[in-house]
Amino acid sequence: MKKTLWISLIAIFALVISACGKDTTAGSEGGSASTPASDQKGVITIGYQKGNTLNILKEHGNLDKALNEKGYKVEWKVFSTGTVLLEALNTNNIDFGHASDGNAVFMQAGGHPLNYVASESPYPEGVALVVKADSSIQSVNDLKGKTIGVTKGGNQHYLLLVALEKAGIDQKDVNIKFYKDAAEGLAAFTKDEFDVYGTWDPYLAIVENTVETRTIVNGTDNSENRTFYFATKDLLDQKSDVVTIILQELHNADLWANDNKQEISNILSTELGLDVEPIQKANDRRTFGVQEIDDTIIASQQKLADKFVEAGLLTSKISIKEAVNIDSSIIPSNVK
Structure with missing residues (x-):
């Protein structure tokens, strides 16, 4: 690390x-x-x-x-x-x-x-679902069976629900894991407790600056945030x-x-x-x-x-x- x-x-x-x-x-x-x-x-x-x-x-x-x-x-x-x-x-x-x-x-x-x-x-670009750069996940279509970390009812939770709906994936087909705050979420992501991490700025920018990541989807055309x-x-x-x-x-x-x-x-x-x-x-x-x-x-x-x-x-x-x-x-x- x-x-x-x-x-x-x-x-x-x-x-x-x-x-x-x-x-x-x-x-x-x-x-x-x-x-x-x-x-x-x-x-x-x-x-x-x-x-x-x-x-x-x-x-x-x-x-x-x-x-x-x-x-x-x-x-x-x-x-x-x-x-x-x-x-x-x-x-x-x-x-x-x-x-x-x-x-x-x-x-x-x-x-x-x-x-x-x-x-x-x-502020649509200020919320996103990201994965580590070496992840096999390339798009929302690959989220079935994956663990996704979000805050319950947060802007990234809404983004996830919209993205899943557009991809035709039921939320029951993914494992949604809730974290309570930015510190807990980032720690869990770095320890591979999530396959996908939903977060928001400025913490999104912190993740992008400290971990090699790829954005799977952000709020553009999905969430006005x-x-x-x-x-x-x-x-x-x-x-x-x-x-x-x-x-x-x-x-x-x-x-x-x-x-x-x-x-x-x-x-x-x-x-x-x-x-x-x-x-x-x-x-x-x-x-x-x-x-x-x-x-x-x-x-x-x-x-x-x-x-x-x-x-x-x-x-x-x-x-x-x-x-x-x-x-x-x-x-x-x-x-x-």
Whole structure:
């Protein structure tokens, strides 16, 4: 095993431990200093996960400035997973946050109301099923009887289900083995506990940089692999102008990120405690940008939810459209 692989494993393990040990319901991180104006309208609390777009917005600082000028103070809270973040949103411990497509579906299926606000641009190349370079597996058609590692209900799990369906293979004809986090998954793959490893960026990029692999299939034409933005009903109903400013400044930060990917990689490398090289590789195949949720995006997210019902991961169907209630006037002019 290469020395760099052990370094990556240790870094990922440290990241997972530190994230899981974080008290996500108390305290704050970042934000602007209190001003007399900030005291007039109160605090807007934003939940984020390290390494994602709201993390970039926090580090860029443009939202803190914009809301401070309107009389608000921004408080940032970091969360280890999208599921925990959405739980905090549901209990009004935060006002605004983000989570993956899969996290959102499971939260809604659990009877928790969600308010979709916008979507990040699709990121299909950021999720993949890979094998070691010397594997006899050449395509999805070779997966029968093989052991495939994914996180339960994760973006790679959905990718696997879609790929199997396209190949005409029943999921019962493969051995799906669940791992709990990126550190466990990478360790199991290197020890040949999986024939095929499903993972996502930046951990996909780490695997590609430390193990000789081949990609069997990625999200292109299979999974949009989206991040969604959510807000509390109170924020949408009582402070819709704040939502508009958040989306506007989020998109501005995204556009800046597209033009400054090396700087973004350095920032996220520090935030995640990972080497900058795989972060750069992940960012190079990604386009940042906020999008208004239209019927096409709703249909894509509904397809994901229906697929998880079909696979037995969800017990009943849900309606994504019912959770997209945002007034189009709230969407800023720079978001399309």
